[in-house]
Amino acid sequence: MTAIEIPAPPSRWRGMSLPWTVPTGAAIVLFWIAVAVLSPLIAPSDPIGQDLSQTLQPPSLAHWLGTDNFGRDVLSRLIWGTRYDLMMGFFGVLFPFIIGVTIGAVAGYSGGIIDAVLMRLLDITISFPFFVLIIAIVATLGPGLSSFYIALALVGWVSYARLVRSQFLVLKQSDFVLAARCLGFSRARIVFKHILPNAIMPAVVFSMSDAVLDILLGSSLSFLGLGIQPPTAEWGIMISDGKNFIAQAWWISFFPGLAIIILAIGFSFLADGFAELLGAKD
Amino acid sequence: MHRYRFVITRPLQLIPVLFGISLVTFVLTHMIPGDPARILLGIRATAEAIAAIHEKFGLDKPLFVQYFYFLKNLLQGDFGRSIIYRAPVLGVVADRIMPTLSLILLAVIISAILSAILASIAATRRGGGTDQAIRLFSTIGLGLPSFWLGIVFIMVFSLGMGLFPVSGYGDTFLDRLHHLILPAATLAVSLVPVITRNLRASLIAESTSDYVTAARAKGVPAKVIFFGHVFRNSLLPTISLFGVNIGWMIGGTVVVETVFSVPGLGQLMVSSIFARDYLVVQAVTLVLALGVVATNFLVDVATAVLDPRVTV
């Protein structure tokens, strides 16, 4: 019996050298994950405990990044805040990713009326300014982290759906899928084993830049008072806290902003590097 | 000129989207738990007022009928009354449009100029140190939280150097411009990296195209080739990118207006959320969504004007 060979799906990774952005980005993100995990061990003091004798202290040996208007240690709050902001990046991506990939796959594979309906839904969603719709949903559900995740899930899926759908449209016509179909493989097997692993890569790459957006959105919401609520240590809240003291105590707002930027750069580097690996245009 | 016929036909195609937008806004307001009348009127509402609201919005009827009431009121320009401002929502919202529009316009102008300069430098010195620096800047710029950047700008340019006012809007045109420059610059920083990257890539791609060789073969000076041919052609994809990103920018105004206390739609939205003035929130959401739709329409028109091949 002759073995029937299915043409191999295009492998894009082989023979490419890793761009420097990937290890650099990974190192930055891993650093923050370590900070988040180890925060009880490395934070010099309680992130919420107030010490009214120590308010608005500039950075010093006792308080490396100074203290805020309640005498809380900015460094400790920053370290503890890592947990929330990393989480917003992670869960902010996770739900939209799952929903978007599913919708994109269904629309792309089935086509016809289902595709048309899902795409109209997408059109309507993207005609809202992204952040405004998020805020409007959060306003409806009431401020808080869970509202933020729900809002993101309701709105954020569109980018993933679009990416995956366009990949599906191309891949379902490709040789290796036609071959698999000729061999009588089941629909589920074709979708999950043959198309999805190839179609999902652009979405995975996008999820890294999306993480940057979600961290920015989440901290923005907290800054506006619609996200995580004080006195929780979270970077957006810290910046908001310091807003009224910028003339006397710039450090309260300054350092958490820097933390956001560094974390964002980590994800951006990963996104850039993987996009390069995927052969996306410069 | 029938090439521009779509200026009339295109808005008609937008009607389904407009329906969708109104439906989403309607659903959002009705997802708030509790008696909508009480929510809309606040806790101190009288029984008569509540009855009137029930009548007006058809609150006793099934949900889809309520939607038609909602649409009917909307088409009549009746957005209801604000419980905080004690005035028709339409007027309250309309008063806030100008500051937001000016802010966005100024930010678009700033980012267009900045992106054009940066992308041109990067593309013509491709691979060099300047190019790398510009790329690094755009990576960092993507992750800059605008609320933080706004505060830093205030710290440096307003409190430190005293160049710009800390917050507010101003009265005369120049005064307003003076007030809006910092917020607009803050907003622009989130857009510049995206546009710069895209424009740089287009410029590089276009500068290797055949018509550039043909222009060189005719003895056209390098500067004219760059600005007259390469740049013009690169502008088309960049303009559509502007359209895609305008939603992001409008979202940014919500934050930036709050930081700089600009009395625009974004600030109104946030303050109304805290005041539970839901009809205002609803109207602002609707107006901002219309802004996105209108911008995309303008982008279509701009593309058609710039590109003779386009006939929509």
Next chain:
Amino acid sequence: MALLEVEDLTVEFGTRDGTVRAVDRVSFAVDKGEIMGLVGESGSGKTVSCRAMLHLLPGWQVRRASGRAMFDGQDLLTADEGKLRDLHGRRIGMIFQNPASHLDPLMTIGRQVAEPLIYHKGMSAKEARVEAIQLLRQVGIPDPKRAVDAYPHQFSGGMKQRAVIAGAVACQPDLLVADEPTTALDVTVQAQILRLLLDLRDRTGLAIILITHDLGVVASTCDAVTVMYAGRIMERAPKAELIRAPRHPYTMGIIRSQPSRAEPGRPLDSIEGQLPALSALPEGCRFHPRCEYAIAPCRSGEIPLDTVGPDHAAACIRWRELRGAAA
């Protein structure tokens, strides 16, 4: 003295496999009013040699170009940017295989024809537009007053090529480099474009280097022919002589494989094998692996271009024996 004299032109590219020679010591000359056909398969170096001479190859591609290309007493290869820009479009024009991609889609035809007039003759946009209408009429574009404001996408392929030609000859250059100007066009349009080029030559004394792989085009248009293969010149002769009595087996091969020579019921002759890669050129005569007349000496050493007769040279050590073999 010839208008253009190319001597030992060598062009090297940097590639991933190291430096390759796309053009190797190529020499030819073009007289005023002469149409010289530069013939060869794609990859033979005919386009590269002309573009390198005019500095119209993408800058990052060329490693080195050496030799001399004397145009009116000036070496094009060593000319600086300013001098070249002055020659481009004013004294040397160029037209291309794919007119569609060589026209800027966002600029009117008239403006693109007028460009050389504006930048070389200092005409105002208005004057240049009037002149452009005149030029469009000369290259046979109907209703030039309307065509001047049209955009490229509104033109057919043949019309686009006419427009490109109008731009290239706007300043009445002495030399026109025509890189496969008819390859992308319909057969009937091909003939029209060739007739237009002949007409331009007759009217203005324009010299033309006609790059083509089509001997039919050569036969109907050229005065002299240079045949290139793998970066080297194989044979050079006046057109009639080359077609009547080719002396190089490669020339014989391409003459035999012309579709116009096909007879019903007999397979069309073709040259076996493929053009070698520039990174793996054979020793000796570059054509020998595909040559039915190849003998041991062909496989090593340098095969020089030998004089066969007046204005006729061939790079084959057996040219004397091969007399008449083509028939």
